[in-house]
Amino acid sequence: MNRESLDHHSVKLEPGLVIETRQIEMVFPEVTNHYGTLFAGDALSFMAKSAFIAASRYSRKKVVAAKSEQVDFRVPVRQGNLIELISRVVSVGNSSMTIEVELYAEDFLSGERYLGTKGKFVMVALGEDGRPTKVPTLIQKEINTL
Amino acid sequence: MNRESLDHHSVKLEPGLVIETRQIEMVFPEVTNHYGTLFAGDALSFMAKSAFIAASRYSRKKVVAAKSEQVDFRVPVRQGNLIELISRVVSVGNSSMTIEVELYAEDFLSGERYLGTKGKFVMVALGEDGRPTKVPTLIQKEINTL
Amino acid sequence: MNRESLDHHSVKLEPGLVIETRQIEMVFPEVTNHYGTLFAGDALSFMAKSAFIAASRYSRKKVVAAKSEQVDFRVPVRQGNLIELISRVVSVGNSSMTIEVELYAEDFLSGERYLGTKGKFVMVALGEDGRPTKVPTLIQKEINTL
Amino acid sequence: MNRESLDHHSVKLEPGLVIETRQIEMVFPEVTNHYGTLFAGDALSFMAKSAFIAASRYSRKKVVAAKSEQVDFRVPVRQGNLIELISRVVSVGNSSMTIEVELYAEDFLSGERYLGTKGKFVMVALGEDGRPTKVPTLIQKEINTL
Amino acid sequence: MNRESLDHHSVKLEPGLVIETRQIEMVFPEVTNHYGTLFAGDALSFMAKSAFIAASRYSRKKVVAAKSEQVDFRVPVRQGNLIELISRVVSVGNSSMTIEVELYAEDFLSGERYLGTKGKFVMVALGEDGRPTKVPTLIQKEINTL
Amino acid sequence: MNRESLDHHSVKLEPGLVIETRQIEMVFPEVTNHYGTLFAGDALSFMAKSAFIAASRYSRKKVVAAKSEQVDFRVPVRQGNLIELISRVVSVGNSSMTIEVELYAEDFLSGERYLGTKGKFVMVALGEDGRPTKVPTLIQKEINTL
Numbered sequence: 001m002n003r004e005s006l007d008h009h010s011v012k013l014e015p016g017l018v019i020e021t022r023q024i025e026m027v028f029p030e031v032t033n034h035y036g037t038l039f040a041g042d043a044l045s046f047m048a049k050s051a052f053i054a055a056s057r058y059s060r061k062k063v064v065a066a067k068s069e070q071v072d073f074r075v076p077v078r079q080g081n082l083i084e085l086i087s088r089v090v091s092v093g094n095s096s097m098t099i100e101v102e103l104y105a106e107d108f109l110s111g112e113r114y115l116g117t118k119g120k121f122v123m124v125a126l127g128e129d130g131r132p133t134k135v136p137t138l139i140q141k142e143i144n145t146l
Numbered sequence: 147m148n149r150e151s152l153d154h155h156s157v158k159l160e161p162g163l164v165i166e167t168r169q170i171e172m173v174f175p176e177v178t179n180h181y182g183t184l185f186a187g188d189a190l191s192f193m194a195k196s197a198f199i200a201a202s203r204y205s206r207k208k209v210v211a212a213k214s215e216q217v218d219f220r221v222p223v224r225q226g227n228l229i230e231l232i233s234r235v236v237s238v239g240n241s242s243m244t245i246e247v248e249l250y251a252e253d254f255l256s257g258e259r260y261l262g263t264k265g266k267f268v269m270v271a272l273g274e275d276g277r278p279t280k281v282p283t284l285i286q287k288e289i290n291t292l
Numbered sequence: 293m294n295r296e297s298l299d300h301h302s303v304k305l306e307p308g309l310v311i312e313t314r315q316i317e318m319v320f321p322e323v324t325n326h327y328g329t330l331f332a333g334d335a336l337s338f339m340a341k342s343a344f345i346a347a348s349r350y351s352r353k354k355v356v357a358a359k360s361e362q363v364d365f366r367v368p369v370r371q372g373n374l375i376e377l378i379s380r381v382v383s384v385g386n387s388s389m390t391i392e393v394e395l396y397a398e399d400f401l402s403g404e405r406y407l408g409t410k411g412k413f414v415m416v417a418l419g420e421d422g423r424p425t426k427v428p429t430l431i432q433k434e435i436n437t438l
Numbered sequence: 439m440n441r442e443s444l445d446h447h448s449v450k451l452e453p454g455l456v457i458e459t460r461q462i463e464m465v466f467p468e469v470t471n472h473y474g475t476l477f478a479g480d481a482l483s484f485m486a487k488s489a490f491i492a493a494s495r496y497s498r499k500k501v502v503a504a505k506s507e508q509v510d511f512r513v514p515v516r517q518g519n520l521i522e523l524i525s526r527v528v529s530v531g532n533s534s535m536t537i538e539v540e541l542y543a544e545d546f547l548s549g550e551r552y553l554g555t556k557g558k559f560v561m562v563a564l565g566e567d568g569r570p571t572k573v574p575t576l577i578q579k580e581i582n583t584l
Numbered sequence: 585m586n587r588e589s590l591d592h593h594s595v596k597l598e599p600g601l602v603i604e605t606r607q608i609e610m611v612f613p614e615v616t617n618h619y620g621t622l623f624a625g626d627a628l629s630f631m632a633k634s635a636f637i638a639a640s641r642y643s644r645k646k647v648v649a650a651k652s653e654q655v656d657f658r659v660p661v662r663q664g665n666l667i668e669l670i671s672r673v674v675s676v677g678n679s680s681m682t683i684e685v686e687l688y689a690e691d692f693l694s695g696e697r698y699l700g701t702k703g704k705f706v707m708v709a710l711g712e713d714g715r716p717t718k719v720p721t722l723i724q725k726e727i728n729t730l
Numbered sequence: 731m732n733r734e735s736l737d738h739h740s741v742k743l744e745p746g747l748v749i750e751t752r753q754i755e756m757v758f759p760e761v762t763n764h765y766g767t768l769f770a771g772d773a774l775s776f777m778a779k780s781a782f783i784a785a786s787r788y789s790r791k792k793v794v795a796a797k798s799e800q801v802d803f804r805v806p807v808r809q810g811n812l813i814e815l816i817s818r819v820v821s822v823g824n825s826s827m828t829i830e831v832e833l834y835a836e837d838f839l840s841g842e843r844y845l846g847t848k849g850k851f852v853m854v855a856l857g858e859d860g861r862p863t864k865v866p867t868l869i870q871k872e873i874n875t876l
Binding site: 155156157158159160161163167168169170171172195196199202203206207208228252254255256257258259260 | 301302303304305306307309313314315316317318341342345348349352353354374398400401402403404405406
């Protein structure tokens with residue numbers, strides 16, 4: 001996609017088009033526990049927000065979380081690092097979407113980057129009537145970022 | 147435990163004594179999605195914070211989250227409700243503690259109260275050297291609230 | 293009250309039933325002044341929120357604060373501690389409720405726990421028309437926690 | 439005081455010089471209860487912060503709150519208004535300062551402005567050793583704003 | 585203006601009357617980068633909020649930002665300081681207002697105060713129909729603070 | 731770059747490698763003014779944070795903002811939308827980096843996406859001694875996202 005074309009006009013991103021969403025956050029003091037590492041609750045909150053955005057953009061419907069699957073907190077992420085959340089739609093049902101979220105930590109100064117944790121979230125698309133509604137079929141292909 | 151005795155003196159709560167922690171939060175606009183219900187990410191964040199407090203109080207050690215187990219978001223929780231998080235230590239290993247967290251929703255005006263979701267978190271106690279350290283044996287008995 | 297009965301059904305808590313509310317908060321850096329102790333403004337805010345919840349749950353009406361009575365900040369509460377707020381309805385008028393709030397500080401590691409401060413708040417119940425409305429008579433009895 | 443003189447140089451405000459501090463805040467949704475008016479807890483928090491700043495600027499010492507006196511919440515302040523907090527040192531002891539805080543509400547569109555509430559806070563100045571220390575004598579005179 | 589007259593009555597501030605607004609903020613950890621100085625993004629956010637308030641109070645209309653002009657971040661502002669934002673309407677067009685915002689830093693303990701940065705913001709007044717609407721002519725005179 | 735290679739090992743991102751950073755945010759109520767659109771102050775804050783991250787990742791040095799250039803707020807961004815910030819290093823001096831930040835708005839449901847605003851920020855790299863330090867030469871090439 002040609003970025004210049006976006007500059008003065010709007011584009012319309014169809015349902016099923018965007019299957020990956022990336023989001024960067026800084027690990028500020030307010031999301032660390034009193035040991036100076038990213039609090040697990042905030043990691044889960046970032047991951048769920050990222051999954052929510054990915055599912056909303058894929059389906060172009062209202063979505064709600066149905067389930068978070070097991071998440072292992074392998075490696076502590078230190079205050080002052082940045083984290084990048086990469087969420088991808090990895091499978092879809094009739095109205096549900098499974099989103100895999102990877103949380104990478106990156107040290108500002110050294111440039112070291114590693115996978116901190118990952119997890120899956122199941123999101124459900126809702127129609128105007130508040131009931132589950134159909135989502136686009138997932139045609140796996142190369143990732144579309146804008 | 148006699149509350150009056152707390153009023154002018156401090157008490158010392160030994161490791162292994164406190165096995166349940168309760169925490170009330172209000173569902174303010176900043177923790178709801180744009181459909182007016184508690185955002186799953188914030189629910190997970192509240193639950194993880196509650197599990198963290200319960201494990202810290204039980205072990206009287208530094209603790210970090212090792213794992214969050216599957217969480218189902220059964221019932222939407224509406225803005226303007228309150229939620230009560232009840233976390234209990236349900237089993238312990240050498241240095242790990244499994245905490246079960248229940249999230250109840252309660253309507254201020256009607257008084258209706260129901261279980262919104264529950265989940266388990268595994269927390270690990272760390273010693274001064276940053277390595278896993280022993281936690282007290284769990285002797286199941288009636289719940290000790292202060 | 294039998295907790296299991298709550299698991300799959302909702303219950304209805306009648307006005308006048310709940311007279312005590314407990315709320316745990318962590319003393320994170322964002323609520324401490326630049327000397328590392330809980331900022332008085334945040335202590336008052338936590339206490340008022342706790343009184344608000346207690347009065348709302350007791351009356352099952354909309355409530356607003358009418359008055360906060362003198363609060364002494366006896367003992368500094370350090371960053372990294374947790375605080376527990378215990379609010380109880382101690383007297384009621386026609387439409388007003390006096391709520392006593394105790395703020396306990398507890399050290400995660402040592403288990404030391406002490407009363408940091410306490411205060412009283414007067415809350416008023418409002419009816420649908422926005423005017424003061426009757427609240428249930430307080431029948432002092434043992435504390436009802438769920 | 440000539441503002442231009444501040445532009446490229448620093449000035450030094452001596453202890454005892456600044457006896458009034460003004461602070462404007464907007465009443466955003468995150469400080470209102472679910473009835474659309476400023477939450478009493480947030481009003482108290484704003485007032486305590488304002489008193490803290492006034493006492494710090496007056497004494498040029500570390501200060502902590504010792505006491506908040508009775509505060510009446512006379513008039514609701516609506517979301518979307520702005521509030522102005524005016525804090526003045528009204529009396530001093532050896533190491534304590536009594537700060538009166540007025541909270542004015544102002545409607546953006548109509549320009550209507552009224553006193554929402556007021557209250558007094560006692561603040562204590564602490565020396566390097568953490569013990570109460572002397573504060574400047576209050577010589578009442580016209581208010582010094584910069 | 586006589587403050588006592590405000591105590592029990594409301595006053596009405598006409599459009600064009602208030603041309604300066606002052607706002608004090610503390611530089612808490614959550615607005616500093618990981619080098620302990622005020623984050624430029626938060627400085628801009630404080631300045632824009634201050635300009636917004638000044639333009640709203642001057643025009644007594646809904647206002648939106650049209651433009652922020654170049655801002656130089658001359659001098660770092662340290663955590664633990666306070667900042668005072670002084671916004672003044674310096675020129676007006678038909679429906680636009682140019683607001684100059686000065687950001688002063690002040691050290692609590694030493695009393696040292698200096699200009700940290702300044703900038704201009706152009707704000708536009710909107711009528712009920714959402715289209716630009718006329719603002720009062722600026723009659724330069726001594727500053728009116730209440 | 732092969733994502734699988736990141737899964738179990740860390741990688742090291744050299745200075746000068748990463749020239750573009752993308753960051754997604756949701757337009758929640760707490761960043762909108764009382765007209766339901768993204769507050770200009772929050773837009774500037776998001777843009778500055780994004781520029782800060784881009785400059786830090788490009789230089790792998792401590793960076794501070796030196797200047798924000800004129801920003802036009804062309805198009806209002808509505809609450810409930812998401813925004814994507816795209817920051818790119820567009821030129822470098824000895825120790826300074828000019829970062830162009832584009833802020834795109836995207837409607838969750840319709841998929842409509844448009845450029846809301848853009849601006850430039852000048853960031854300076856600092857060495858261990860706190861003085862400006864050399865940054866890598868910019869060799870313009872295709873964008874490197876991980």
